[in-house]
Amino acid sequence: MSGEPILRFAEVSKIYPLPAGDVVALDRVTLTVDPGEFIAVMGPSGSGKSTLLNLMGCLDVPTSGEIYLSGQEISQMSDDDLTRLRRDRIGFVFQQFNLIPLLSAVENVEFPLVLTAGREESRLRAIEVMRAVHLNDALFTHRPAELSGGEQQRVAIARALVNDPDLLLCDEPTGNLDSKTGSAIMEILAAENREGKTVVMVTHDPGVAAYARRTIRIVDGRVA
Amino acid sequence: MFFSFATRNLRRHWIRSALSIIGIVIGVVAIASLGVMGNSINLLAANIITDVGDTVVVTPHTAIGGTFAGDPRTTVDAAIPAREVEEIRRAANPHRTIPVLQGADEVEFGRGESGYARIIGLEPGDIPVLLDIADGQHLRQNQAGALVGIHLAREYGISPGSRIAIGGEDVRVAGVLAERGMGFDINPDYAIVVSDGWYESHFGAKASYPMVIVRVGDPDAIDAVKDAIESRINRREDLVDVSDSREMLGQYEEIYDQITLFLLGIGGIALVVAAVNILNVMYISVTERIREIGVMRSIGALRREILRMFLYEAVILGVIGSVVGGLLSTAFGYLISVAAIEVATAGTTFGENFTVFDQSAVGFIVFGMAFGIGTSIVAGFYPAWRASHLAPVDAMRQK
Numbered sequence: 001m002s003g004e005p006i007l008r009f010a011e012v013s014k015i016y017p018l019p020a021g022d023v024v025a026l027d028r029v030t031l032t033v034d035p036g037e038f039i040a041v042m043g044p045s046g047s048g049k050s051t052l053l054n055l056m057g058c059l060d061v062p063t064s065g066e067i068y069l070s071g072q073e074i075s076q077m078s079d080d081d082l083t084r085l086r087r088d089r090i091g092f093v094f095q096q097f098n099l100i101p102l103l104s105a106v107e108n109v110e111f112p113l114v115l116t117a118g119r120e121e122s123r124l125r126a127i128e129v130m131r132a133v134h135l136n137d138a139l140f141t142h143r144p145a146e147l148s149g150g151e152q153q154r155v156a157i158a159r160a161l162v163n164d165p166d167l168l169l170c171d172e173p174t175g176n177l178d179s180k181t182g183s184a185i186m187e188i189l190a191a192e193n194r195e196g197k198t199v200v201m202v203t204h205d206p207g208v209a210a211y212a213r214r215t216i217r218i219v220d221g222r223v224a
Numbered sequence: 225m226f227f228s229f230a231t232r233n234l235r236r237h238w239i240r241s242a243l244s245i246i247g248i249v250i251g252v253v254a255i256a257s258l259g260v261m262g263n264s265i266n267l268l269a270a271n272i273i274t275d276v277g278d279t280v281v282v283t284p285h286t287a288i289g290g291t292f293a294g295d296p297r298t299t300v301d302a303a304i305p306a307r308e309v310e311e312i313r314r315a316a317n318p319h320r321t322i323p324v325l326q327g328a329d330e331v332e333f334g335r336g337e338s339g340y341a342r343i344i345g346l347e348p349g350d351i352p353v354l355l356d357i358a359d360g361q362h363l364r365q366n367q368a369g370a371l372v373g374i375h376l377a378r379e380y381g382i383s384p385g386s387r388i389a390i391g392g393e394d395v396r397v398a399g400v401l402a403e404r405g406m407g408f409d410i411n412p413d414y415a416i417v418v419s420d421g422w423y424e425s426h427f428g429a430k431a432s433y434p435m436v437i438v439r440v441g442d443p444d445a446i447d448a449v450k451d452a453i454e455s456r457i458n459r460r461e462d463l464v465d466v467s468d469s470r471e472m473l474g475q476y477e478e479i480y481d482q483i484t485l486f487l488l489g490i491g492g493i494a495l496v497v498a499a500v501n502i503l504n505v506m507y508i509s510v511t512e513r514i515r516e517i518g519v520m521r522s523i524g525a526l527r528r529e530i531l532r533m534f535l536y537e538a539v540i541l542g543v544i545g546s547v548v549g550g551l552l553s554t555a556f557g558y559l560i561s562v563a564a565i566e567v568a569t570a571g572t573t574f575g576e577n578f579t580v581f582d583q584s585a586v587g588f589i590v591f592g593m594a595f596g597i598g599t600s601i602v603a604g605f606y607p608a609w610r611a612s613h614l615a616p617v618d619a620m621r622q623k
Contacts, residue, residue: 059522083521083527111520
């Protein structure tokens, strides 16, 4: 892959001030993610891997250091600009699926698109993406509560893909699924990676990490 | 999109939504119908009060002067002696000066019915100047007789030619007076008017008067007449209070305005309670959806879009509550006012053809509705703002 990295961390620290003393979640982390990579971030609980993913996803800003998303430094950006970055360039997949319970499956998927454009072409695009992750048409109008865990995670992946982002960030995407369903979800992510999407995934399951082509280990807030 | 979010969420928690709508409805109804009620009291007062725009009333000076007509604190046993009446007459010349005698006695109305009534003594020549006759004739000089106020006459079935007994003394009724309403000078509708001569001989000669009325033909001359009386009688010390009907009308209006304000205040309290309720509902709604808000923010919803979504909820609650409240208060305000007027004007004709709804009554309803919507938005704003300013990471960490 040529050109600049899609993500670059330079001496990034994240410190949570607590009454009992500051907690250093990330300690001067430097790393790069190139376009098209499939990376697994592994490490014990509390090692700072979720903090790393949140910073990658512009959900949080570092205490010190610089984060470049396609060469753009994010720590000085306004909340609105960060929000637009998340909306247009990043797709999130969570362990808890995090679908909006009030909305049907297809409405969940089209939500980021409606935020960007209008409603008109959103529905068609949403359906297209949902079919791509092998969701049955009959499930489109179901509420999240009426879907199985695997189905919910497919809806969540479809939602993450609907705006055609460069970067797919997954936090324990199979953590709440049985191994068979988990494998199916991983196949979808691997297929997206083959299509050119950059995927960064936090996991502590070595079997899941095996789908990735590179593994970053985090221990005590440092890249090991 | 966000609007449909708001409606879905309100429907999801429909009991909570309904309760907060009820709260707003109560607030709006309270403020609007109390406003309508206060307004109709005002209208009614304006309708009942006889507009005697050309009258100056002179009363004995009391220590607590300058309050309002009928203030019980001013009801002291004081009178204007005849010699001062003559002074007033000279000061007010060429306008007509009418000394008034007033007392009360037991009256037998025939058919075994009796009760206390106000007795007003006037010089027979002055009576046509002040009062109109509905039926019968005015009193003639040196003739015993009485004129009966119309409500008294109706209540006891008295007509010209009837005989009544005032304090045991038999009198023939010469006429029934026309309805006059609440006046600033005398209120004859429930009284009996007799000649001053008869009054003095009946109650014992008492050449002093609780009130002197000066009839000024030209309203522009009122101030001059008042000044003339003041400077003549109150030269050394304040012996009399001089007031005119415009002044007293102003005082009445002030009182009614106070009543209206008071009623609006009660309505306002109700609306504040409703606002706290909305605040509470919105706050709960935000709190239990923190995680959901975090998710929306993480997948690209802007702060102002989250703010908009929650404000829509508050506005929907406010608009529904205010419209329902507006309709109900139109109905309630009407019923309350009609009932109040019926009580206030019982036995009179003032309630007839009286409309409760004028421009300002409609104004009160519109004001109540606007206040309801405004309060909802204000109460919804803080929780909405809070929701939009949650950091997405922190919000999603909430269970």
